[in-house]
Each structure stands twice: as structure tokens, then as C-alpha cells.
Amino acid sequence: MKKVMLFVATILAGLVMYSINPLSVYSAACFYEVTPSPTSVPFADTIVGNSSAATTVTITNSGNCDLTSLSASLSGDSGEFSIGTNTCTGGLSHGASCQVDITFEPSAAGNSSAALSLSTGEVNFPDLVALSGTGIAAPADSTALLAVAALQSQDDSDGCNAIASTGAAGQRGFGPAALGLVAMLGLVMATAAVRRRRK
Numbered sequence: 022m023k024k025v026m027l028f029v030a031t032i033l034a035g036l037v038m039y040s041i042n043p044l045s046v047y048s049a050a051c052f053y054e055v056t057p058s059p060t061s062v063p064f065a066d067t068i069v070g071n072s073s074a075a076t077t078v079t080i081t082n083s084g085n086c087d088l089t090s091l092s093a094s095l096s097g098d099s100g101e102f103s104i105g106t107n108t109c110t111g112g113l114s115h116g117a118s119c120q121v122d123i124t125f126e127p128s129a130a131g132n133s134s135a136a137l138s139l140s141t142g143e144v145n146f147p148d149l150v151a152l153s154g155t156g157i158a159a160p161a162d163s164t165a166l167l168a169v170a171a172l173q174s175q176d177d178s179d180g181c182n183a184i185a186s187t188g189a190a191g192q193r194g195f196g197p198a199a200l201g202l203v204a205m206l207g208l209v210m211a212t213a214a215v216r217r218r219r220k
Contacts, residue, residue: 058081091140
């Protein structure tokens with residue numbers, strides 16, 4: 022009997038509270054939840070100093086209440102990743118979605134990992150999306166070839182300008198290519214002079 026009376030009293034108290042402030046009952050029934058897609062982003066291997074293509078993460082408010090004051094952030098090796106276009110700001114109604122673009126920008130060779138988190142005016146959602154990527158060093162042979170090609174181009178340009186321009190050598194100086202040509206001509210002339218003397 023006592024249990025029945027307690028149950029009835031609880032129901033009556035709930036009805037009284039609802040009649041006084043029905044929003045408080047609705048608020049108590051709110052649940053906050055977000056659903057990210059994808060839940061993890063493994064970036065392709067990226068050369069150190071370069072930036073990967075952006076990957077878009079869609080976040081949906083799958084709860085039954087609106088969210089306010091959204092803020093997206095990165096944790097972990099956050100310096101190796103960056104947030105680009107971000108529409109997850111302001112509010113997000115239940116059932117609505119927003120997007121965050123993320124890129125991988127390795128500063129050193131090796132593996133990096135981070136996570137995308139979302140904070141709201143109601144609750145925080147840490148580590149929503151796992152991020153990972155590997156930074157790789159630029160191929161040594163490619164770097165060397167590019168450096169040699171750049172020097173050769175500069176030498177050829179300086180040599181041509183020094184030979185083609187009258188008086189330019191006195192003002193600008195000969196480039197390495199032009200100096201090499203002059204030295205070769207001098208060697209040929211000296212050899213010819215020695216042969217004439219022997220005759």
C-alpha cells in the first residue's frame with residue numbers, strides 16, 4: 022500500500038512541475054549527440070613542406086535538441102594538420118549538418134596523428150575524428166637534379182650574356198661557363214704556339 026501511494030505521489034508531483042514549467046520537462050528530456058562522417062581520415066603520404074588535398078568531414082547533429090556556439094579544434098600533433106573551410110560555427114539545429122575541411126602539412130618526416138574535436142554551448146565532443154598521416158622526405162636524387170639544373174641554367178645565361186654583350190664582361194664579369202670557354206681557348210692557343218717553336 023505504501024508503495025502504491027508513493028508511486029501516485031511521484032506522478033502527481035511530476036504533473037504539478039509540468040503545469041508550472043513545461044519547458045523544464047522538455048529540457049530534461051534533451052540528449053546531445055553528433056555523428057561525424059567519416060570517423061577517421063588517413064591522409065596519403067605527403068612530402069615534408071607540402072600540403073595534402075583537403076578532406077571534408079561532415080558533422081550531423083543527431084540529438085533531439087539544438088546546439089549553440091560550435092567550435093572545431095585539433096588535438097594531438099595539431100601542428101601537422103590544419104583546419105581550412107569550417108561551417109561548424111554558430112548554431113546547429115537538430116538534424117542539420119556542418120562541414121570542416123582538414124589538410125595534412127608535415128613539417129618533418131615520420132608518422133603524425135591528431136583528432137578533430139567539437140565544443141558547443143551545451144556539451145563537448147572530444148576526439149570525434151581520428152587523423153593520421155606520414156611525412157616523407159623529398160627524393161635526394163630529384164633535389165640534386167633540380168639544383169644542378171638551376172646552376173647550369175644560371176651559368177649558361179651568364180656566359181651567353183658576357184660573350185654577346187660588348188663591354189658587358191667588364192661590367193658584369195664572366196659567368197663560370199664563359200670562363201671555362203676562355204680557359205679552353207687559351208690552352209689550345211698555348212699548345213699551338215709550343216708546336217710552332219719546336220718546328
